[in-house]
Amino acid sequence: MSLSELEFQAQALGAAPAQVIEGRSQWRLTWSRLRRDKMAVASMIVIVVIAILALLAPVFASLLHHGPSQVFPNTGLSSTGGPVSPGTNGFYFGTDELGRDLLVRVLYGARISLFVGLSTTAIATVAGVAVGLISGFFGGLVDAVLARFIDTVLAFPFLVLALSLAVVFGPSLTIVIAVISFFSWAAISRIVRGQTLSLKENQYIEAARSLGASPWRIMFIDILPNIMAPVLVLATLSIPAAIVFEATLSFLGLGVQPPTASWGNILAGAQSYYQIAWWYLVFPAGALLITTLAFNLLGDGVRDALDPRTERIFAARKKRRRRIWAGGPAAAGIESLVAPASTDGPEEA
Numbered sequence: 562m563s564l565s566e567l568e569f570q571a572q573a574l575g576a577a578p579a580q581v582i583e584g585r586s587q588w589r590l591t592w593s594r595l596r597r598d599k600m601a602v603a604s605m606i607v608i609v610v611i612a613i614l615a616l617l618a619p620v621f622a623s624l625l626h627h628g629p630s631q632v633f634p635n636t637g638l639s640s641t642g643g644p645v646s647p648g649t650n651g652f653y654f655g656t657d658e659l660g661r662d663l664l665v666r667v668l669y670g671a672r673i674s675l676f677v678g679l680s681t682t683a684i685a686t687v688a689g690v691a692v693g694l695i696s697g698f699f700g701g702l703v704d705a706v707l708a709r710f711i712d713t714v715l716a717f718p719f720l721v722l723a724l725s726l727a728v729v730f731g732p733s734l735t736i737v738i739a740v741i742s743f744f745s746w747a748a749i750s751r752i753v754r755g756q757t758l759s760l761k762e763n764q765y766i767e768a769a770r771s772l773g774a775s776p777w778r779i780m781f782i783d784i785l786p787n788i789m790a791p792v793l794v795l796a797t798l799s800i801p802a803a804i805v806f807e808a809t810l811s812f813l814g815l816g817v818q819p820p821t822a823s824w825g826n827i828l829a830g831a832q833s834y835y836q837i838a839w840w841y842l843v844f845p846a847g848a849l850l851i852t853t854l855a856f857n858l859l860g861d862g863v864r865d866a867l868d869p870r871t872e873r874i875f876a877a878r879k880k881r882r883r884r885i886w887a888g889g890p891a892a893a894g895i896e897s898l899v900a901p902a903s904t905d906g907p908e909e910a
Contacts, residue, residue: 591790594866601862607855611848615671622669625651627662629669630820634660644838655840657830663840667848669822673734674852677807678800681738685745686796690788692746693753694780698761708754714747719806720813727815737816741806749795756788790867797860801853808849824849 595601614621622628636650637660644663647655654664696707723740730736760766761784769779810816811825819826827845835842 591863591866595862598862598865600858601866604855604859604862607851608859611671611852611855612675614668615675618665618668618672622662622665625662625665627652627665629665629822630661632660633662637661644834644841646838647840654844655838657827657841658834658838663827663844666822666827667824667845670824670827670845671848671852673817673821673823674804674807674849677734677737677741678804678856681741681745681803682796682799684738684742685799686749686792688742689746689749690753690785690792693750694757694784696750697754697757698776698780698784700758704754707750711747711750711754714744715751717744719744720815723810723815732810732815732818734817734821737807737810740810741803744806745799745803749792749799752791752795753788756791757784760784760787794860794864794867797863798857801856801860804849804853804856 618629627633633650633656637645637652637656639645644656644658644660645652647653649655652662652664654662654667656663657666692707692711696704696711719740722743723736726736726740757780761779766779766783769783774783807816808823808825808828811823812829814826814829816825817823819830824845828842828849831838831841831845
């Protein structure tokens, strides 16, 4: 290569604009990975649709002129006195044994389930994080007392407590939220305690102590942001558990009481009619199944997105797709043979 060519390349490189590499935060990386998970995106869409339908339940009731507790003995019951099938007399999901619109009641039941799931998860997350941080950071007698209390809560039979509270105070939505919150925070607290015990030994915590930072500042400013990833995953997975918990209590008569609509008490009312009215059981059970499945799949997607190792997995899949498209069928066959061996190789790391 001549000297003039070297000078020309040097001038071209000097005239080229410098590329600025922008750093991305952990949450931006997590969102980028989550968007590439088709199952998680589909689950989010399903959850948003269910939430919108639950919020618009009064609108559907007014458009159909069917209240959630309104009885229609003339149009909502068959000649034999049983529930009418879906599509009959304007009842798109059919009716229950009293002639009430099942579609409207399922939508109002979604409001109860989502409210209980979100509210109890918020209460349990705040309480679990606070107790876990205090227990793991201070250690000693404080840790011993709080750790044993956590173990006691995890070992306590929740149905016994729910039954006792329902007998003393009467079954209600407040009792449901209290019982679910009380038995949900302990699992989160145990995880937070373990993470705090590990993080408080790091050098940056010692540096914060040497600079005179208070224990509360270290806990909530230095440690808490570093344990938010497992807390977020646990919170996402706690929502479907709370929804199923509420449905179980309402099904047993310990939760939301009729005529207030809840998926649990709707299923309880369908026990004697599911053989002659399949819709009475299928629609509320299907709504419960779809909602809990969507939250569980979203929780799995969030857990994978928060794992840094998934970035290599996504990069490896993208690289294999590019090679297959570039090489054709022969490359596709070769890639299928070498894919298991190349997943953890140094090229993809």
